[in-house]
Amino acid sequence: MIRLSKHLIPKGTDPIRLVDYALDIFPTISSRSSLKKTIKRGELLVDGEPGRSGSWLREGQMLELVDRESKPPKPLDLPLEVVFEDEHLAIINKPAGIAVSGNTYITIQNALIGQIQKSSREDALKWPRPVHRLDAPTSGLLLVAKTAQSLMKLGQMLEAREVHKTYRAVVSGKIAILGEVNTPIEGSDALTTYKRLALHRSLKTDYLSLVELSPHTGRTHQLRMHMAQLSYPIVGDKLYGTGPLLRGKGLFLAAVGLWLKHPFNDEPLELQINQPSKFDALLERESKRWAAYK
Numbered sequence: 001m002i003r004l005s006k007h008l009i010p011k012g013t014d015p016i017r018l019v020d021y022a023l024d025i026f027p028t029i030s031s032r033s034s035l036k037k038t039i040k041r042g043e044l045l046v047d048g049e050p051g052r053s054g055s056w057l058r059e060g061q062m063l064e065l066v067d068r069e070s071k072p073p074k075p076l077d078l079p080l081e082v083v084f085e086d087e088h089l090a091i092i093n094k095p096a097g098i099a100v101s102g103n104t105y106i107t108i109q110n111a112l113i114g115q116i117q118k119s120s121r122e123d124a125l126k127w128p129r130p131v132h133r134l135d136a137p138t139s140g141l142l143l144v145a146k147t148a149q150s151l152m153k154l155g156q157m158l159e160a161r162e163v164h165k166t167y168r169a170v171v172s173g174k175i176a177i178l179g180e181v182n183t184p185i186e187g188s189d190a191l192t193t194y195k196r197l198a199l200h201r202s203l204k205t206d207y208l209s210l211v212e213l214s215p216h217t218g219r220t221h222q223l224r225m226h227m228a229q230l231s232y233p234i235v236g237d238k239l240y241g242t243g244p245l246l247r248g249k250g251l252f253l254a255a256v257g258l259w260l261k262h263p264f265n266d267e268p269l270e271l272q273i274n275q276p277s278k279f280d281a282l283l284e285r286e287s288k289r290w291a292a293y294k
Helices: 018-024 032-040 108-112 148-159 222-229 277-293
Strands: 002-008 044-046 062-067 081-085 089-094 124-130 139-147 164-172 178-181 192-202 206-215 253-261 268-272
Touching (some): 002 148, 018 032, 018 044, 032 044, 081 268, 108 124, 124 148, 164 222, 164 277, 178 222, 192 222, 206 222, 206 277
Parallel strands (some): 139 253
Antiparallel strands (some): 002 062, 044 062, 081 089, 089 139, 124 139, 164 253, 178 192, 192 206, 253 268
């Protein structure tokens, strides 16, 4: 059994059920359904004992996420771009349209097998593990752990908000040059800041804005929900959007920047990738159509 992460429930926390509390605490748990399955497998401990979905938590209790490594993933032949790799961790450029993990075969977890070198460290994981989540339709930088210590430390850094991420998105409408959204999501604080990088005319939505988004909290679907709440939904968002879906083009949201201190040598890791080419193609096409027909 490998201990992946731990969390001490802070003072002042009102009594709350485990299933309602843990999703926003452990970044590797991607959804409420996966949380329930984690609890059912006995991999979420409360004060050292397996928790139950209906368990009531209180301040001062210790939560631990563990992995019993019972069943290895089935390798998936899906080429991945490895942006960074050493003995402790790797960072990949996740393609859009693929879930990070889950009960399906086509996942990033399965695709990592054979593409990330096994660590030579004594606590090397049997297979590499994604450390946090990206929505299936979102592309971009994804942290992967190669050792048990790395998996735990990176999880702790994410919980302490010591990993900083930036995203690019195309949103419908003429958004302000700078701004923030500080609207709770499912009762939890959620803060997103944004900066408009470019503005293009569009026959479909009058304007399209290219924006840089910085989540200061890690709520599920935070960026997509916050942009929709501002009435500037991300283009291609089938769940929260009201703008154009652009058949076959997917969601126009990508994690393009990642900054953290290396968990073992404190050296800064700052990675930046280009936004997907479909962003530029969309903005150029819409600008040309506006010029031609207006």
